[in-house]
Amino acid sequence: MTFELLANDPNSKARAGIMQLDHGPIETPIFMPVGTVASVKGVHQRELKEEINPDIILGNTYHLYLRPQLEVLEQAGGLHKFMNWDRNILTDSGGYQVYSLSANRKIKEEGVKFKSHIDGSYHFFTPENVMEIQRTIGADIIMAFDECTPYPCDIRYATRSMHMTHRWLERCIAHLEKTPYKYGYEQVFFPIVQGSTYKDLRRQSAEYIANTNQQGNAIGGLSVGEPAEEMYAMTEVVTEILPADKPRYLMGVGTPINILENIALGIDMFDCVMPTRNARNGMLFTAHGTINIKNKKWEFDFSPLDENGYTFVDTEYSKAYLRHLFAANEYLGKQIATIHNLGFYLWLVREARKHILAGDFREWKDKMVRQMGNRL
Template sequence: MEFELLHKDPQTQARAGKITLGHGVIETPIFMPVGTVASVKGVHQRELKDDINPDIILGNTYHLYLRPQMDVLEKAGGLHKFMNWDRNILTDSGGYQVYSLSANRKIKEEGVKFKSHIDGSYHVFTPENVMEIQRTIGADIIMAFDECTPYPCDYRYAQRSMHMTHRWLDRCIKHLDNLPFKYGYEQAFFPIVQGSTYKDLRQQSAEYIANANQPGNAIGGLSVGEPAEEMYAMTEVVTAILPEDKPRYLMGVGTPANILENIALGIDMFDCVMPTRNARNGMLFTANGTINIKNKKWEADFSPLDEMGHTFVDREYTKAYLRHLFAANEYLGKQIATIHNLGFYMWLVREARKHILAGDFREWKNKMVKQMDQRL
């Protein structure tokens, strides 16, 4: 993996860069649509590529391990070929899913024993076998196995968890050194900063992760219920320590405003289920605010879905029609809303990049955050 830092905003820590991987170039800052089970929910790959147009998407190790399972993916030649996606993919390690299964898992130094949400069978994830699973999946960027702590979190628990995450990181790196690549291209490995919302722990973890000297670095354990101000404070602490010459990935974030504020703090990469999940519930993000398309006020509004939108659905469908689809519980409504929201998120990060390069990012960001906070 190569990372080129092209420009830094003079008034914030925002950066414009370029990541080169086995399946193409990623222009940063970037948002990665979440394709948990080898599919961005409700979106055809053709729509994803031609209209939403991301440089990279995300898959999930936990879900892919359980279904379709590794033997199927290996026979297919990896996840790219299995889902017919010729651009970059990142896989998270399953640590967050294990965190969310708190009632059905046990964490020990060896790893995590968990119960499948599909059939109740028991499985064990260790730093070593998670590296093997991600080799088989074949993503371009793979993540360290970590523990994501909840919020709020007791200091001593957060400290113990952070140190275990660091020990797991060392085991990941050691095991990866002995694993050959499977599909003719290399994989970049990102370790993950933890430490909950404790400044001293975040500093310790950021220093440990920076010293691991891997191709990129991630920040985990945020966007798990803490106030946005605490998220921003922890991000600022960490980005001050992580090296400038490597991409920084803030995992699981977030709202459009969260993304812009964290870009201003020096983050390059984001993923979140919010644009797709909220779309399925009728919430549309726009540059002028948020639309609840289920509201009666849109019943006879025959204006385009989003006059400023950048996908075909914004031009071809009206607000009244989309409201009708939701009222009729027609799945096409969820698909249209999903394409719109993902298209908006991609526009947002690419517009941010333009303003970073132009040198007026801070003024634009402040205006956008205020506009997007409105309920339409």
């Protein structure tokens, strides 16, 4: 992997760069649509590539391990071939599921025992076998196995968890050094900064992660319920420490406003289920604010879904028609809303990149944040 910084915004820490991986370039800042189980929910790969057009998408180790299972993926030749996706893929290690499935797991130093949400069977994840699983899945970027702490948590818990995450990281690195790639292309490894919302812990973790000298770095344990101001404060602490010549990935974030504010703090990569999940509930993100398409006010609004036209759905369908689809519980409505939201998110980060390269990102960002806070 190579990573080249092309520009820094003069009035913020925003940066524009380009990563080169074996499945193609990634222009940063970038948003990665979430394809948890080898599918961005409700979107064909053709629509994903031709309309939304991301350089990279995200899959999830926990979910892919349980279904379709590793034997299927390995016989298919890896996740790229299985899902017919020839661009980059990043896999989350399953650390977030350690957090989100707290009722069905037990954490020990050796690893995490968890109960499948599908059939109730028990499984055990360790740093070593999670690296093996991600080798088999075949993502271009693979993540360290970590514990994502809940919010709030006391400093004693956060400290213990952070140190365990660091010990797990050393085990991940040691195991990767002994295991080759499976499918003939490079897999890049990102460790994850933890430390909850404690600045001293975040600094300590960021320094530890930076010293491992991996090809990129991630920030985890945010966007788990803390106020946005806490998220920004922790991100700022960490980006001051993580090396500037390597990509920085803020995991699981967030709203369009969150993304712009964190780009301004020096983040390069994002993922979040929000554009797809909220789409299925009838919420559309636009440059001028959010739309609840289920509201009666759109019943006779035959104007295009979004005149900015991020994807074909924005000009081919009207607000009234989309509202009707949701009222009729027609799944096409969820698909249209999903394509719109993902198209908007990719437009947003690419527009941010243009303004970073032009040197006026801060002014544009402040205007966009004001606009996108509206309820339409």
